[in-house]
Amino acid sequence: MKKLVYDIINKLDIPEVTYADVRFTNTDDQTVYFEKGNLKYFGSDMDSMALGIRVLVNGCWGFAGTTILTDASIEKTIKKAITNAKVGSRFRREPVSFKKLKPVKASYSFAPKEDPFQIDDKFKIDYHEKIAKKLVGNEKIVYSNTYTVFYRQYKIFANTEGTFVDSMVYDTMPMMYVLASDGKETMCRTWPGHMNGRRGGFEVVRNVKMEENADKIIEEAIKLLDAPRIEEERADIIIGGGHLALQLHESVGHATEADRIFGKEISYAGKTFIKPAMLSNFKYGSEIVNIFSDSTNEGGMGFHLVDDEGTPGANVDIVKNGILLDQQTSQETAALLGVQPSSNMLASFADDIPLIRMTNFCLAPGKGSLDDLIKSTENGYYIDFTKTWSIDDNRNNFQFTTEIGWKIENGKLKHIVKEPTYYGITPEFWAACNGICGPEEWEFHGTFHCGKGEPGQSMHLSHGVAPARFKNIVCNVKA
Amino acid sequence: MEFRNELVKICEQYPKFKFNFHYRNWETDFLRFYQSQINYNISKTSVSLSTTMYKGKKSYSFSLKNPIKAKLLEKIEEVKMIIDKLPEDPDFIDLEDDLTKSAEKEKINNIEKVSLDKKIDILEKLIKAIEPFDFKIYGTFICNYRTLYIINSNGLNKREICSPIFLEVKAVSNKNEVTVLETYGGENFNTFDVERFTKDLATKVEAATGEIVDVEPGEYEVVLAPRCIGDYLMYLESSMTARSLDTKQSFFEGKVGQKIFPENITITDDPEHPDLINFDYNHDGHIYKKLPIIEKGVFKNFMVDNYYGRKLKMKKNGAEGSGLVMETGNKTREELIGSIKRGLYISSLHYMNFINRKETSVTGLTRDGTFLIENGKLTKAVNNLRFTERISDIIKGISEIENRSYTIPSSSNYGEFEIYSAKMPHVKVKGFKISSSTRTV
Structure with missing residues (x-):
């Protein structure tokens, strides 16, 4: 396939094409899914190949993608990409332009400790069946499921600037869920929560210890049925890593995607409250808030040697000591903002057009353990495990509900509370951050399901976070 | 031999197994625009085969891109080695066996009919109409063409073609980002009236040139645009399936036959409605026909597919909510707005998510034009607002319904995505709960 990509990029090295990139992906995935103790789905999508061609002609992008890799289809795809750009350029008022990058020639292959595609299927089924059987049997648990998605993707990237890179990565996403009912209402618990994707193979499944935590989530789901709700108008909240990853994702990650500044996502994902003039001076959070986009960390699903337009992986400060410094950018938007591209242009599959996407988008650790943070909290709540999330078109007003919370009194965890719900305005919320746990609590959480773009793409990405505390947050919202 | 026939032959060739095949040829031509210019135009094609292979109550599923017979047979041999080792699904009884066929109509490929040049011509017209108000257009203009064959070992051999068009235009003020929205969806491009579309968009833009205000959280009387009530019903639809009963x-x-909503609420699922994007079959291949869901406030029917129909011993009906239609009322839009002293007009919703699915509690936001109604008139644009509310309470709160309805297209957007539509009127709702303001438009 390298030859195929090489041949196509050579064909595109013609005067009328200002820039072109070609990508090929071969993706495998496998899913094991048990529901109410029974295997409901076991299946795979192997050798799913795709090709994508993006060209810049007359200052306009044109793109064509296909999964049909015959000679005739490839020729048609090349022509279609060029035609889309040529015809489209009559509807382009400001031509796209950006600087050339130095070419990169490299290769990368992630080696999982346990390659899930080499492990016997029967073993994977038995492993999950054991967990699934533990989730049933209690009469108050009216529904349960457990599943894991295994994924690997081989990618070749080449552009007309001379970059040629291939890579292989493995990601895994395990989950279990129980729903308890007392006949009047229902309450759920998940493990390890909704930010459950990780770089790695079957070792990821072992690491989250689903079997060991099955009884715990059953007990908590049942207890939630009789638990009180938060009654205070406002409270200090400590947010656990799994949910904080989503808070960071929605209120900082998406807000600092530069395509939103220029309105490129208005038609679907939305805008951002950030304007170019805010860079280097806007107070995004308290002084302890440091946020960075790091595609150089191999531990996260956002690692890459180059992004999908050839920008080498980078670690870029987005918020430093509470001040907004930079954006996640493409070459095109970086040129418009007068900054260096941040290596955030990615597509889910080769037949998708690259978009500005989060990679490893992280909150830098502070100091101390979670125990220390709880001990230093006189009154408040420790909350975790996302249940509901929602944020506005400008990434300014958000409201989240977690599955469970624990009341903190005089530095100690007390009783649980059901469906803790809080609301905030992004910069005010991050300005209220007055404690972030240290490196010992910092870890990657992630998802396979970050949706963006049209046609939509679902991206794998990671967030490195440690639990953090936010003071005086509105938490009395009820439906 | 046509690949479809190969699939039929494979069903006969392996009598110890049962197969369910979805063989799909799919393409899209997808124009995305912003700041009154092109963002990009994407052309995508794919051919795929999704297969589930059964041996008794054991099953294995796999997908193939660009399937050929040799590759498929190789995969089947692989599955034969695995399938005996898998645990059974005790709830699986049999595959779909409804052999009823629709007319399986041929449809014009709108990707060919509505070229990129033609799309640009239309958009240039829109730009001209709104430029005097200092607005720019953002949005998408999509044409898809998809042929799906559903073939299984119970003798199903069905074909469905979809050729949807989806145009969504947001006009955004250069001055303050106030936004208005206009959409078109359907399969017959001859029904697209560019003059009317342009006029409707320009009228909305003109109404959106006033000042922006914020409103306090609380309960408001609101007029929901057709798209909003369509969104709420699509969320509620997840409660109307047999699967939702099982989970x-x-x-x-326990509410079939009970009056849950006001007398004026009648909702059907009508995949053959002439104003909607039409579907012949559900995902199992069962014939998909009009089904009453709510009749004069009474909940009538769950949407029942093959698996859960058999499991829960409910009668399969093939409905899947891809053509929801709400019956109209007797008021004009102007009368709905005119009857409100102080309230809100909500054009569109954003990022809605369930807090508790069974209770239908959701939170979400308004988007693309929220307006203050004062003394029966739209007077000012309002910052986007958050609602935290039970959908069931919103529908219970519908007091008046418009006397005409509109086609509301929506795109599933991911993978080999489909475009759906619903037919909804404006509705007036009492006691709509606003929980906070976003302080931005």
Whole structure:
């Protein structure tokens, strides 16, 4: 396939094409899914190949993608990409332009400790069946499921600037869920929560210890049925890593995607409250808030040697000591903002057009353990495990509900509370951050399901976070 | 031999197994624009085969891109080695066996009919109409063409073609980002009236040139645009399926035949409605026909597919909510707005998510034009607002319904995505709960 990509990029090295990139992906995935103790789905999508061609002609992008890799289809795809750009350029008022990058020639292959595609299927089924059987049997648990998605993707990237890179990565996403009912209402618990994707193979499944935590989530789901709700108008909240990853994702990650500044996502994902003039001076959070986009960390699903337009992986400060410094950018938007591209242009599959996407988008650790943070909290709540999330078109007003919370009194965890719900305005919320746990609590959480773009793409990405505390947050919202 | 026939032959060739095949040829031509210019135009093609292979109650599923017979046979041999080792699904009884066929109509490929040049011509017209108000257009203009063959070992051999068009235009003020929205959806491009579309968009833009205000959280009388009530019903639809009963997440559990909503609420699922994007079959291949869901406030029917129909011993009906139609009322839009002293007009919703699915509680936001109604008139644009509310309460709160309805297209957007539509009127709702303001438009 390298030859195929090489041949196509050579064909595109013609005067009328200002820039072109070609990508090929071969993706495998496998899913094991048990529901109410029974295997409901076991299946795979192997050798799913795709090709994508993006060209810049007359200052306009044109793109064509296909999964049909015959000679005739490839020729048609090349022509279609060029035609889309040529015809489209009559509807382009400001031509796209950006600087050339130095070419990169490299290769990368992630080696999982346990390659899930080499492990016997029967073993994977038995492993999950054991967990699934533990989730049933209690009469108050009216529904349960457990599943894991295994994924690997081989990618070749080449552009007309001379970059040629291939890579292989493995990601895994395990989950279990129980729903308890007392006949009047229902309450759920998940493990390890909704930010459950990780770089790695079957070792990821072992690491989250689903079997060991099955009884715990059953007990908590049942207890939630009789638990009180938060009654205070406002409270200090400590947010656990799994949910904080989503808070960071929605209120900082998406807000600092530069395509939103220029309105490129208005038609679907939305805008951002950030304007170019805010860079280097806007107070995004308290002084302890440091946020960075790091595609150089191999531990996260956002690692890459180059992004999908050839920008080498980078670690870029987005918020430093509470001040907004930079954006996640493409070459095109970086040129418009007068900054260096941040290596955030990615597509889910080769037949998708690259978009500005989060990679490893992280909150830098502070100091101390979670125990220390709880001990230093006189009154408040420790909350975790996302249940509901929602944020506005400008990434300014958000409201989240977690599955469970624990009341903190005089530095100690007390009783649980059901469906803790809080609301905030992004910069005010991050300005209220007055404690972030240290490196010992910092870890990657992630998802396979970050949706963006049209046609939509679902991206794998990671967030490195440690639990953090936010003071005086509105938490009395009820439906 | 046509690949479809190969699939039929494979069903006969392996009598110890049962097969369910979805063989799909799919393409899209997808124009995305912003700041009154092109963002990009994407052309995508794919051919795929999704297969589930059964041996008794054991099954294995796989997908192939660009399937050929040799590759498929190789995969089947692989599955034969695995399938005996898998645990059974005790709830699986049999595959779909409804052999009823629709007319399986041929459809014009709108990707060919509505070229990129033609799309640009239309958009240039829109730009001209709104430029004097200092607005720019943002949005998408999509044409898809998809042929799906559903073939299984119970003798199903069906074909469905979809050729949807979806145009969504947001006009955004250069001055303050106030936004208005206009959409078109359907399969017959001859029904697209560019003059009317342009006029409707320009009228909305003109109404959106006033000042922006914020409103306090609280209960408001609101007029929901057709798209909003369509969105709420699409969310509620997840409670109307047999699967939701099985997973204990249905608001409608135990409520068939009960009056849940006001007398004026009648909702059907009508995949053959002439104003909608039409579907012949559900995902199992069952014939998909009009089905009453709510009649004069009474919940009538769950949408029942093959698996859960058999499991829960409910009669399969093939409905899947891809053509929801709400019956109209007797007021004009102007009368709905005119009857409100102080309230809100909500054009569109954003990022809605369930807090508790069974209770139908959701939170979400308004988007693309929220307006203050004062003394029966739209007077000012309002910052986007958050609602935290039960959908069932919103529908219970519908006091008046418009006397005409509109086609509301929506795109599933991911993978080999489909475009759907619903037919909805404006509705007036009492006691709509606003929980906070976003302070931005």
